């Protein structure tokens with residue numbers, strides 16, 4: 138292959154991506170300047186590839202090739218499909234905020250009901266004033282591209298002491314085939330409050346779409362927060378999400394991610410424990426089949442002493458699926474008495490499936506307890522036989538054992554209703570196998 | 572009528588022949604005991620009947636209700652009425668016992684073209700059977716066999732037997748690891764399942780179990796064959812004189 142030509146070709150397509158979209162990207166002139174700068178960063182770096190350490194196992198150049206043009210505004214038929222998808226995927230009792238192809242859809246959302254309890258704006262509105270939300274501590278090519286192209290998102294602010302009665306569910310719906318959606322949201326959680334945020338990614342008729350999402354979360358002291366992500370995208374979609382989470386003191390933060398779709402997906406989370414006495418529980422399940430590639434990359438930064446972090450991740454891999462787990466735990470020099478553990482296990486349902494696991498402990502304090510463990514293996518034949526001898530057909534016996542396997546991560550979700558919802562999605566994935 | 576016919580069965584495990592031409596016929600409603608020294612192939616026979624992978628049948632056949640059992644998958648055999656109470660029941664963490672019982676029962680019923688059990692019917696049945704076997708309800712809330720004592724595991728096997736109502740029950744050393752009271756409870760459970768349509772193969776080392784579950788026929792297995800068959804008095808004879816005489820015969 139002639140590399141020089143390929144690069145030029147991609148470079149041109151990339152520029153078109155921005156110039157053709159620029160007129161539709163919201164923001165004041167100051168925001169436009171920030172976008173341009175972010176896009177230049179992206180152009181300079183190009184799509185991440187395997188020689189970039191953080192992207193070693195998820196070579197987007199090889200897996201994705203090019204970024205598709207920005208999705209056009211959805212037409213009436215697309216909005217109808219989106220409305221149906223909202224009905225199908227809404228969690229009982231949740232306040233819904235719906236983004237269709239990366240643009241907030243007021244008609245499909247419960248913004249009014251939510252506004253009673255929670256401050257709410259769209260990203261679009263925020264960007265009329267300032268570009269602050271386009272800036273993040275960590276920048277890689279994908280995050281820079283998101284800053285350049287983000288069309289919309291939700292900006293939530295939960296007041297000090299608020300005890301939210303119902304989950305807030307952000308539903309991302311893809312209706313446009315062969316197009317990209319760029320969204321960026323912010324969730325600010327006040328002191329001593331209690332909130333549950335769910336993010337759901339689904340397709341409504343769209344195929345081969347790409348999602349680049351970013352979320353900035355900050356949690357003030359003494360709060361109790363559950364944040365659950367459900368990436369149930371179309372099988373040929375691409376979903377790359379970056380999450381930045383800053384956690385104050387004495388906080389309980391319970392994070393869960395489940396990936397049950399997308400040809401290529403990556404969740405990169407940058408979680409900073411910035412206040413003492415907090416507990417982070419970060420868990421997830423990847424259910425992958427065919428040639429799907431699912432990457433969970435988590436950087437947990439213990440910046441202060443006396444925090445606990447626990448990570449439990451499970452991957453179930455069928456056919457030629459490929460799962461990546463990169464977990465880095467950083468313990469800063471001051472962060473004594475840190476207790477950080479991560480455990481990942483992969484279940485290989487086929488000889489051709491592949492699991493890559495890269496734990497990294499970067500410990501700069503001396504009085505800490507940190508550890509990690511990883512396993513990869515097939516289903517236990519003796520357990521399978523026991524179930525079959527009791528009348529369960531092969532696939533059903535496997536399903537029961539797979540449910541038990543992923544259950545070790547799902548059971549970390551405290552809320553009964555949400556846990557059942559997540560189990561339901563996993564069960565549907567298993568039923569599709571049978 | 573013959574329920575199970577094992578004819579001249581030869582079985583290899585990892586290139587080594589374990590069963591060397593074993594023949595056994597169990598008629599409907601009969602209880603057969605199989606006794607024999609360690610390593611004589613009793614568990615191997617039970618595994619091959621249940622369809623456990625890893626065994627190569629090189630010769631002979633197994634008919635169940637006249638059908639070729641070796642052609643069926645383990646779950647098909649279960650649905651047809653073959654039940655093996657394992658010598659060493661496995662622990663399955665994360666699979667709740669109740670969910671497992673219901674899934675298994677309904678899978679069998681579905682395979683037979685019967686309606687699934689409704690939840691209340693199922694619960695009533697489990698409650699009834701577990702009560703008679705002295706199995707506390709909280710045991711059923713745990714993962715399958717997880718943290719069960721040896722005796723509890725065995726009772727859980729009998730519970731399943733009662734629930735699935737198989738026509739052939741193979742009990743592989745049901746008495747091992749049971750205390751005297753537990754043995755009586757389990758044996759009562761098994762006896763309650765005796766019926767003219769149901770046959771049992773009871774594998775044991777001890778005559779004591781056969782005081783509770785009285786067999787119609789006793790077989791002695793040695794070195795991969797049935798070397799002698801007789802009435803229940805054969806078990807007493809073995810208890811007195813051991814297996815030495817049969818080892819020579821084999």
Ligand SMILES: Nc1ncnc2c1ncn2[C@@H]1O[C@H](COP(=O)(O)OP(=O)(O)OP(=O)(O)O)[C@@H](O)[C@H]1O
Pocket residue numbers: 584585589607608609610611612613614615616625
């Ligand atoms: N998976 C295996 N691999 C190798 N050898 C095996 C395997 N399973 C059984 N065997 C051998 O086959 C022979 C019969 O074993 P089996 O378990 O059937 O005996 P048994 O009569 O049930 O003994 P026990 O009374 O101790 O339960 C033994 O010599 C045993 O070592």
Ligand SMILES: [Mg+2]
Pocket residue numbers: 613614615658743
């Ligand atoms: Mg044995």
